[in-house]
Amino acid sequence: xxxxxxLDCFYxxxxxxxxTISIIGGGPSSLLxxxxxxxxxFNVTIFxxxxxxxxxxxxxxxxxxxxxxxEPILDFIKHYTPNSFxxxxxxxxxxxxxxxxxxxxxxxxxxxxxxxxxxEKGIKPITVLNTILDHLKEKGITLKYKHTFSGWDPKNNxxxxxxxxxxxxxxxxxxxxxWKITGSNGKWLDTFKKKEIGTLPFEAxxxxxxxxxxxxxxxxNEGNPLKNIIISCSDKTQKGEVVIxxxxxxxxxxxxxSPQIRKQLKSKKxxxxxxxxxxxxxxxxxxxxxxxxxxxxxxxxxxxxxxxSNSQINLLKINLSKKTYLETTLLSKNIKNFKLEIxxxxxxxxxxxxxxxIDLKAVDNHFxxxxxxxxxxxxxxxxxxAPTGGYLLQACASSxxxxxxxxxxxx
Numbered sequence: 001x002x003x004x005x006x007l008d009c010f011y012x013x014x015x016x017x018x019x020t021i022s023i024i025g026g027g028p029s030s031l032l033x034x035x036x037x038x039x040x041x042f043n044v045t046i047f048x049x050x051x052x053x054x055x056x057x058x059x060x061x062x063x064x065x066x067x068x069x070x071e072p073i074l075d076f077i078k079h080y081t082p083n084s085f086x087x088x089x090x091x092x093x094x095x096x097x098x099x100x101x102x103x104x105x106x107x108x109x110x111x112x113x114x115x116x117x118x119x120e121k122g123i124k125p126i127t128v129l130n131t132i133l134d135h136l137k138e139k140g141i142t143l144k145y146k147h148t149f150s151g152w153d154p155k156n157n158x159x160x161x162x163x164x165x166x167x168x169x170x171x172x173x174x175x176x177x178x179w180k181i182t183g184s185n186g187k188w189l190d191t192f193k194k195k196e197i198g199t200l201p202f203e204a205x206x207x208x209x210x211x212x213x214x215x216x217x218x219x220x221n222e223g224n225p226l227k228n229i230i231i232s233c234s235d236k237t238q239k240g241e242v243v244i245x246x247x248x249x250x251x252x253x254x255x256x257x258s259p260q261i262r263k264q265l266k267s268k269k270x271x272x273x274x275x276x277x278x279x280x281x282x283x284x285x286x287x288x289x290x291x292x293x294x295x296x297x298x299x300x301x302x303x304x305x306x307x308x309s310n311s312q313i314n315l316l317k318i319n320l321s322k323k324t325y326l327e328t329t330l331l332s333k334n335i336k337n338f339k340l341e342i343x344x345x346x347x348x349x350x351x352x353x354x355x356x357x358i359d360l361k362a363v364d365n366h367f368x369x370x371x372x373x374x375x376x377x378x379x380x381x382x383x384x385x386a387p388t389g390g391y392l393l394q395a396c397a398s399s400x401x402x403x404x405x406x407x408x409x410x411x
């Protein structure tokens with residue numbers, strides 16, 4: 001019996017020897033960071049300003065909870081801009097590693113026909129989130145809700161709910177500037193800017209691209225998809241589909257071209273994209289089908305021989321001169337390389353993601369701020385870009401795990 005107080009004293013002293021980590025923000029990056037931190041070395045607290053953590057998981061789950069994408073990791077990395085910045089974190093915690101970890105905590109996944117990875121059928125986004133949160137609680141992670149970061153005290157300690165939080169390491173995971181419903185509103189940007197930490201204005205990414213449609217065309221085609229197409233901009237191509245909206249075009253075939261479109265808009269005030277309506281056919285194939293068709297009417301040839309949709313045909317008819325539309329060689333070239341002009345991008349809050357935030361030059365290779373030692377930034381608050389399809393969530397997860405493993409080795 002006499003040994004019990006000594007044992008209590010031993011555990012108390014050992015606990016005091018642990019370093020402390022304050023994670024500010026409760027998004028995917030911070031949850032994965034907390035999941036991989038060595039709690040024999042650290043006491044970890046997550047401070048989240050919302051009533052619950054991980055709300056972006058739930059928004060990402062609309063229309064199917066796409067967790068990551070299944071392809072060789074070196075091909076996977078090529079989808080990021082700049083891909084060099086996230087290469088090491090993604091190699092450290094790959095798309096396969098993410099699936100294995102999810103399975104280990106009770107979330108098996110499957111690869112869909114598009115190579116996108118989802119939780120097995122019947123597992124809802126809220127179940128995935130709650131499973132991760134339960135896992136963290138079982139580990140001993142402390143989560144504090146309704147705790148809002150507002151700046152630093154004179155000693156560079158973060159201020160949360162008007163109180164100074166002192167810890168050995170601070171990790172910011174505050175999200176980008178889109179989807180305010182998740183709490184990811186980007187208001188923190190001015191706070192970091194005032195601290196003279198390198199920042200860049202937020203810009204929309206993975207968003208609708210504005211096109212000044214012909215009024216007759218949009219009246220008859222709004223809401224219609226353009227399926228199985230390839231869109232190119234500058235030196236990049238993207239396969240998939242888009243939807244015609246009153247504002248312009250949106251969908252995975254154009255989201256992946258966000259960096260190229262944004263660059264052209266900045267330099268030229270407009271961006272040019274080219275659509276291949278029949279990627280499976282060569283220019284010669286198309287020309288041959290038109291010439292050898294038994295149909296005399298051009299529109300009938302496009303519909304019956306080339307299987308173009310009404311919206312694709314309407315897009316050609318409304319934008320091409322009558323001469324071009326009726327001349328086989330010119331029409332064939334436009335079916336394979338149809339030119340459209342983009343005049344703007346959608347608004348921030350309607351974008352799926354953003355670029356801007358913390359300038360990559362403001363952090364080192366392990367995401368530590370040059371300005372404040374032992375303070376880090378991870379996830380979408382950093383200035384990198386990626387298309388939809390699981391790439392955004394994977395990069396957030398990988399950056400969190402990468403930092404966790406780094407902290408585990410230095411303490």
